[in-house]
Amino acid sequence: MDIRLRGVSKYYPMGRAVVPALRHVDLEVPSGQFVLIRGRSGSGKSTLLHLIAAMDRPTAGEIVVGPWKLDRLSVQEQARYRRHTVGIVFQHFHLIPSMSALGNVELPLLLDGWSPRERRRRAEMLLEWMGLWDRRTHRPVELSGGEQQRVAIARALALDPPLLLADEPTGNLDSQTASEILALIGRIHRESGKTVLLVTHDVQQAAPFTRRLIRLQDGEIVEDVLV
Amino acid sequence: MYWYDLVQMAWNGLSRNRARSLMTLLGVTIGAAALVTLLAYGSGLQHNARAQFEALELYNTLRVTSRPIPFSGPGDLLYRTLEKDSLSDRPAVALTDSVVTALGQIPGVLAAYPEIQFPVRIQANGREIAGGVDAVPMAFGRLRAYQPRWGRFFLHEADTAIILSTSMAQRLGFSRPEEAVGSSVQILVAAIDWAALQRMLFGGWYLSGGELPIRIQPYRVQIRGLLDADDQAFAGFFRVLMPLGLSRRLETVTFFSTVDLLFRRAGVSGYSAVRVHLEDPRLHDSVRRRIAEMGLYVTSFREQFAELDRLFWLIDMALFVIGIIALLVATIGIANTMRMSVMERFREIGILKALGAYERDIQRIFLLESALLGLAGGLLGWLIGWGLAELIELGVNVYLARRGVPAVELFYFTPGLILFVGILTLLTGLLAGWWPARQAARVDVLVALRQV
Numbered sequence: 001m002d003i004r005l006r007g008v009s010k011y012y013p014m015g016r017a018v019v020p021a022l023r024h025v026d027l028e029v030p031s032g033q034f035v036l037i038r039g040r041s042g043s044g045k046s047t048l049l050h051l052i053a054a055m056d057r058p059t060a061g062e063i064v065v066g067p068w069k070l071d072r073l074s075v076q077e078q079a080r081y082r083r084h085t086v087g088i089v090f091q092h093f094h095l096i097p098s099m100s101a102l103g104n105v106e107l108p109l110l111l112d113g114w115s116p117r118e119r120r121r122r123a124e125m126l127l128e129w130m131g132l133w134d135r136r137t138h139r140p141v142e143l144s145g146g147e148q149q150r151v152a153i154a155r156a157l158a159l160d161p162p163l164l165l166a167d168e169p170t171g172n173l174d175s176q177t178a179s180e181i182l183a184l185i186g187r188i189h190r191e192s193g194k195t196v197l198l199v200t201h202d203v204q205q206a207a208p209f210t211r212r213l214i215r216l217q218d219g220e221i222v223e224d225v226l227v
Numbered sequence: 228m229y230w231y232d233l234v235q236m237a238w239n240g241l242s243r244n245r246a247r248s249l250m251t252l253l254g255v256t257i258g259a260a261a262l263v264t265l266l267a268y269g270s271g272l273q274h275n276a277r278a279q280f281e282a283l284e285l286y287n288t289l290r291v292t293s294r295p296i297p298f299s300g301p302g303d304l305l306y307r308t309l310e311k312d313s314l315s316d317r318p319a320v321a322l323t324d325s326v327v328t329a330l331g332q333i334p335g336v337l338a339a340y341p342e343i344q345f346p347v348r349i350q351a352n353g354r355e356i357a358g359g360v361d362a363v364p365m366a367f368g369r370l371r372a373y374q375p376r377w378g379r380f381f382l383h384e385a386d387t388a389i390i391l392s393t394s395m396a397q398r399l400g401f402s403r404p405e406e407a408v409g410s411s412v413q414i415l416v417a418a419i420d421w422a423a424l425q426r427m428l429f430g431g432w433y434l435s436g437g438e439l440p441i442r443i444q445p446y447r448v449q450i451r452g453l454l455d456a457d458d459q460a461f462a463g464f465f466r467v468l469m470p471l472g473l474s475r476r477l478e479t480v481t482f483f484s485t486v487d488l489l490f491r492r493a494g495v496s497g498y499s500a501v502r503v504h505l506e507d508p509r510l511h512d513s514v515r516r517r518i519a520e521m522g523l524y525v526t527s528f529r530e531q532f533a534e535l536d537r538l539f540w541l542i543d544m545a546l547f548v549i550g551i552i553a554l555l556v557a558t559i560g561i562a563n564t565m566r567m568s569v570m571e572r573f574r575e576i577g578i579l580k581a582l583g584a585y586e587r588d589i590q591r592i593f594l595l596e597s598a599l600l601g602l603a604g605g606l607l608g609w610l611i612g613w614g615l616a617e618l619i620e621l622g623v624n625v626y627l628a629r630r631g632v633p634a635v636e637l638f639y640f641t642p643g644l645i646l647f648v649g650i651l652t653l654l655t656g657l658l659a660g661w662w663p664a665r666q667a668a669r670v671d672v673l674v675a676l677r678q679v
Contacts, residue, residue: 055672083583
């Protein structure tokens with residue numbers, strides 16, 4: 001699914017001051033591309049991802065993802081867009097602690113009105129694919145960081161969205177596990193052809209899977225290269 | 228989202244902090260139980276009064292007097308006695324036997340009979356109980372309410388017999404109702420002591436020894452029948468039926484109520500009041516009109532009951548307000564619990580929204596939680612209120628039974644009451660949860676997800 005940003009800016013009010021998070025960003029990502037986004041803390045990487053995930057609105061500019069004009073969506077349409085178009089993976093996993101791995105993966109399917117049997121089948125299939133079959137009944141607290149992130153990835157893929165956004169998915173993991181998670185994301189991209197936007201500091205480890213590298217600095221794209 | 232998933236999620240939300248949910252549920256339960264008990268009590272009062280009216284066939288009864296009765300409803304007595312009533316200045320029609328006969332001949336009248344009521348004491352088996360005599364015409368033998376459960380109705384107008392309730396027979400020491408029927412008992416009535424009255428008139432109060440000119444006159448009568456306590460309601464505690472002919476033969480002071488004493492006026496001879504029993508309650512208005520045309524005054528028990536109904540309505544409202552305050556406190560408890568729940572699950576709400584949950588889904592989950600609390604509390608409250616009412620009623624009836632008083636139904640539960648409390652608690656649950664649910668639905672995804 002194509003992504004197109006035109007003159008996108010995002011400013012956050014901070015007391016009386018206004019802090020720019022993104023400034024006049026123009027970006028085009030063709031469908032199926034794996035894009036690695038890097039930059040220092042506060043450079044605007046996460047803001048960019050949040051805008052593309054329709055979890056926030058730009059202060060100025062236009063964001064178009066496939067048929068969706070994100071800057072014009074109602075709250076209800078934003079939710080529908082997030083549900084069907086975007087799979088999001090967070091640094092802090094954001095799993096629901098009271099639910100099992102299976103329950104967490106079923107959640108998007110439940111929200112989408114799948115029957116209990118259908119969603120159970122789909123969630124089990126995804127967890128098996130992630131190598132977590134024997135951990136499916138465990139709650140997040142009983143899983144390792146890597147396992148939790150794999151559950152979060154399975155959840156992001158539950159409704160088979162065309163776009164996968166990963167916001168520093170290895171930020172809370174050791175280098176060995178981080179490497180496995182990046183490899184997993186690479187494998188998903190390769191096998192499904194989804195558009196992937198990956199924000200990470202682990203450029204070296206992610207480099208083998210990516211074709212394009214974008215560097216942000218002070219809210220602006222300062223580097224955009226194909227590798 | 229499917230409804231069963233919403234319910235499941237709501238249930239999971241409530242189960243998460245069980246102690247808090249149970250405490251909130253307890254609050255709603257107590258509130259609902261208070262409301263149920265109070266409303267059932269109000270309903271019971273009304274039900275008992277209605278049952279009493281029906282048992283005594285008062286819906287079919289008109290009371291005819293020479294003068295207007297100076298009050299029309301509860302609490303109105305003092306006001307009307309002070310008011311100048313122009314109608315009372317016109318010549319009064321005396322309630323003589325010929326007038327009673329004329330009243331009895333009005334189409335649609337089953338019986339017209341002078342209102343003869345007086346206090347009585349009944350002695351048997353070495354025991355004595357007090358009661359109030361109601362003299363009734365033979366025509367009442369046709370009415371179901373006057374058909375004894377044991378024995379039979381009076382043989383004739385001058386039958387030297389009385390009809391009691393089963394509970395009175397019990398208090399008189401008859402262990403089985405059959406034993407009482409046909410038994411001879413002594414009744415004591417108050418009669419004028421003419422010798423004492425003479426002493427009083429000629430020698431003054433001091434010489435009469437300061438006593439009223441009243442003596443006790445004994446008579447022997449048979450118990451002809453026993454009325455079922457259930458049919459008699461409260462009246463079964465003291466009501467004694469006597470044939471009209473016998474009551475006229477007895478030497479007794481025939482006043483019963485203070486109203487009779489206060490409003491019996493000089494210059495009007497005849498009976499103080501005549502009761503007219505209708506064949507059919509639908510003839511009420513036409514018979515009433517015919518009696519008024521005779522220059523007589525009619526008090527309708529049915530109309531008085533309508534007044535009483537208004538009083539019951541006020542009592543019901545007062546009880547409802549007390550009950551609803553209890554429920555309101557519980558509602559605040561639900562609102563507080565839901566608010567706490569939203570704050571605790573702030574991040575979780577953010578996750579759901581990030582995954583594409585609609586605002587209405589989030590709102591429904593929290594509304595369902597509060598509705599479940601309200602409904603469950605309402606149902607439990609209903610059960611506890613019902614149990615409590617049964618317990619109180621049992622205690623009261625055990626106490627009354629020991630004193631030979633027929634059992635009473637203090638609390639009256641109707642299907643409408645169950646439905647009303649169910650709907651009310653459900654609505655209060657929804658109302659209490661509405662604002663927290665709305666807040667949950669409007670949680671900002673990014674703000675919620677930043678809460679690690």
